[in-house]
Amino acid sequence: METVRTDVVVVGGGAAGLLAAVAARRLGHEVLVVEAAGQLGGATALGDGRLWLPANHLMDKQGVGDSAVEAAEYLDAVLGATTDASSAARRAAYVETAPKLARWLASSRLPLLVDREVADDHQDAPGAKPSGRVLRSQAFDRRVLGEWANALRANSSPEPRPLAERVLGRFGPGHASRGSGEALTGELLHRAAGNGVELWLDSPATSLVADGDGVRGVVVRRLVHGTGSEAGVQVEARVGVVLAAGGFEASQELREENLPLPTQAAWSAAGAGNDGSAIDLAVAHGAATAELAEAWWTPVTVVDGIAHPLDEERSQPHGMIVDQTGSRFLDESAPAAQVGRQLYDRSHGVRAIPSYLIVDNRFRREFRLGPWQAGSTPRQALESGDLVRAATLNELAQNLGIDRAGLLGTAVRFNGFARKGRDLDFDRGEGLVHSGGGRRRNPSLGTVDKPPFWAVKVFPGDLGTKGGLLVDADARVLRADGSAIRGLYACGGTAASMMGRTSPAPGAALGEALVGAFRAVLAISQESSAG
Numbered sequence: 001m002e003t004v005r006t007d008v009v010v011v012g013g014g015a016a017g018l019l020a021a022v023a024a025r026r027l028g029h030e031v032l033v034v035e036a037a038g039q040l041g042g043a044t045a046l047g048d049g050r051l052w053l054p055a056n057h058l059m060d061k062q063g064v065g066d067s068a069v070e071a072a073e074y075l076d077a078v079l080g081a082t083t084d085a086s087s088a089a090r091r092a093a094y095v096e097t098a099p100k101l102a103r104w105l106a107s108s109r110l111p112l113l114v115d116r117e118v119a120d121d122h123q124d125a126p127g128a129k130p131s132g133r134v135l136r137s138q139a140f141d142r143r144v145l146g147e148w149a150n151a152l153r154a155n156s157s158p159e160p161r162p163l164a165e166r167v168l169g170r171f172g173p174g175h176a177s178r179g180s181g182e183a184l185t186g187e188l189l190h191r192a193a194g195n196g197v198e199l200w201l202d203s204p205a206t207s208l209v210a211d212g213d214g215v216r217g218v219v220v221r222r223l224v225h226g227t228g229s230e231a232g233v234q235v236e237a238r239v240g241v242v243l244a245a246g247g248f249e250a251s252q253e254l255r256e257e258n259l260p261l262p263t264q265a266a267w268s269a270a271g272a273g274n275d276g277s278a279i280d281l282a283v284a285h286g287a288a289t290a291e292l293a294e295a296w297w298t299p300v301t302v303v304d305g306i307a308h309p310l311d312e313e314r315s316q317p318h319g320m321i322v323d324q325t326g327s328r329f330l331d332e333s334a335p336a337a338q339v340g341r342q343l344y345d346r347s348h349g350v351r352a353i354p355s356y357l358i359v360d361n362r363f364r365r366e367f368r369l370g371p372w373q374a375g376s377t378p379r380q381a382l383e384s385g386d387l388v389r390a391a392t393l394n395e396l397a398q399n400l401g402i403d404r405a406g407l408l409g410t411a412v413r414f415n416g417f418a419r420k421g422r423d424l425d426f427d428r429g430e431g432l433v434h435s436g437g438g439r440r441r442n443p444s445l446g447t448v449d450k451p452p453f454w455a456v457k458v459f460p461g462d463l464g465t466k467g468g469l470l471v472d473a474d475a476r477v478l479r480a481d482g483s484a485i486r487g488l489y490a491c492g493g494t495a496a497s498m499m500g501r502t503s504p505a506p507g508a509a510l511g512e513a514l515v516g517a518f519r520a521v522l523a524i525s526q527e528s529s530a531g
């Protein structure tokens with residue numbers, strides 16, 4: 001087998017892998033990234049690219065005070081008791097590294113800004129902040145990538161959209177910045193390619209190379225030039241192997257084995273690709289796993305086989321989520337992780353998978369719904385049943401096959417709450433309430449009573465799985481006895497998340513992924529200079 005040597009080999013070219021590569025290169029190492037897909041960017045490129053980095057330096061500029069102590073207090077309050085995956089050391093490493101990482105990203109000239117509208121998810125917890133901790137990349141023009149421009153996964157369309165449209169699409173008022181994950185990976189790819197990181201596409205890692213009880217490389221399947229056939233290449237890493245190959249969200253088999261049921265790979269917004277293969281490779285070398293039943297839950301609707309998170313839609317007025325008995329059962333505006341989990345909890349008692357987001361015509365005129373812009377009438381979706389429309393709630397219930405009396409009763413009750421601006425059942429939107437002119441206004445509540453009525457299915461989807469390889473605070477892969485496998489590191493979706501059943505804020509998945517990648521590289525470097 002052909003053998004190639006480098007200092008650091010990184011498996012996977014999403015945000016975690018690209019950041020590890022750029023950081024290792026900046027520390028003077030030779031770096032090779034092997035990516036299974038034909039493009040870089042992974043699930044990260046499809047996402048919003050928000051990063052939860054508490055106590056970051058941009059908060060000072062905004063006059064929002066924060067400290068690692070407050071962040072640690074908040075994290076402990078939200079995460080509860082420590083576990084193998086959520087050790088005190090990992091939590092401390094997160095809050096200690098987050099501000100350093102933010103500065104390092106800035107010093108690498110990655111243009112970040114504070115996502116002002118985004119708060120920590122648990123405002124009642126000690127140490128919570130109403131804004132400032134969530135950062136995101138500014139718009140990115142993929143043309144700066146030159147020959148690598150087509151090697152970056154695009155957020156929605158394979159064709160690069162005009163810059164102006166992307167800038168407006170990302171930063172216009174009220175828009176979820178779908179393009180930001182693409183911007184983040186684009187910037188990292190730009191730094192990687194520009195600084196001599198070697199990047200192999202269409203090159204899945206298929207096994208690890210053992211070195212006693214440690215690891216010193218990977219075997220990669222590659223196309224042999226000019227032959228059309230594939231062969232294994234052994235990549236030996238003098239310094240370390242970083243597994244950053246995402247989770248197992250795209251594997252139906254692993255989902256059914258580990259996640260709550262029912263589950264479908266199509267409910268993951270992370271798209272196809274991350275099949276858990278890197279986790280398996282490490283397990284074959286004795287690595288332990290944790291948190292396999294958990295995911296970054298988020299309610300989604302599925303259109304043409306693609307999962308669309310219902311993030312903004314859930315909180316907008318003139319809509320409500322009901323189960324198949326026509327009953328509401330949650331605060332629709334609650335954090336995504338909570339709502340996703342509640343869909344499963346509810347389904348233990350009644351049929352709640354799918355549930356339905358039911359909106360009236362005012363909602364349709366004003367707000368986006370899944371992939372459809374406000375005001376549009378997507379005929380194909382109506383024909384396929386991905387979107388259902390009816391003149392009355394009675395007819396809508398009939399078309400959906402859910403309990404008619406239940407839905408009508410729920411609508412009467414909900415509309416009464418909406419008129420008073422207080423949801424006595426689930427406190428929807430209470431955190432957003434403001435008063436003016438003696439009136440109380442809850443911007444998340446509005447009656448559902450203007451025909452026609454519209455509905456989409458709501459599934460317990462995810463932004464990726466949380467379970468993976470057990471790691472220490474420096475992303476070293478651990479065995480069940482707590483010892484580290486020499487030479488092997490894991491971060492991002494490949495490592496077991498420390499967030500357990502919950503999440504501190506939007507941006508925690510990527511924050512954790514990048515903190516892990518950063519710490520892995522620092523540890524690798526220290527070990528190589530010590531050795």
Ligand SMILES: Cc1cc2nc3c(=O)[nH]c(=O)nc-3n(C[C@H](O)[C@H](O)[C@H](O)COP(=O)(O)OP(=O)(O)OC[C@H]3O[C@@H](n4cnc5c(N)ncnc54)[C@H](O)[C@@H]3O)c2cc1C
Nearest residue numbers: 012014016036042043044047048050205492493507509510
């Ligand atoms: C729609 C959406 C929105 C999101 N928004 C946010 C957000 O705003 N903030 C946040 O924190 N999180 C968000 N997430 C979650 C976040 O994107 C993921 O947690 C993050 O992308 C994980 O990064 P990663 O580098 O570990 O994995 P990925 O970015 O998925 O990269 C993994 C890469 O590894 C490659 N790979 C897989 N197996 C192999 C193999 N055997 N050999 C070589 N390569 C392999 C894959 O092809 C892929 O390119 C979102 C996710 C989605 C889907």
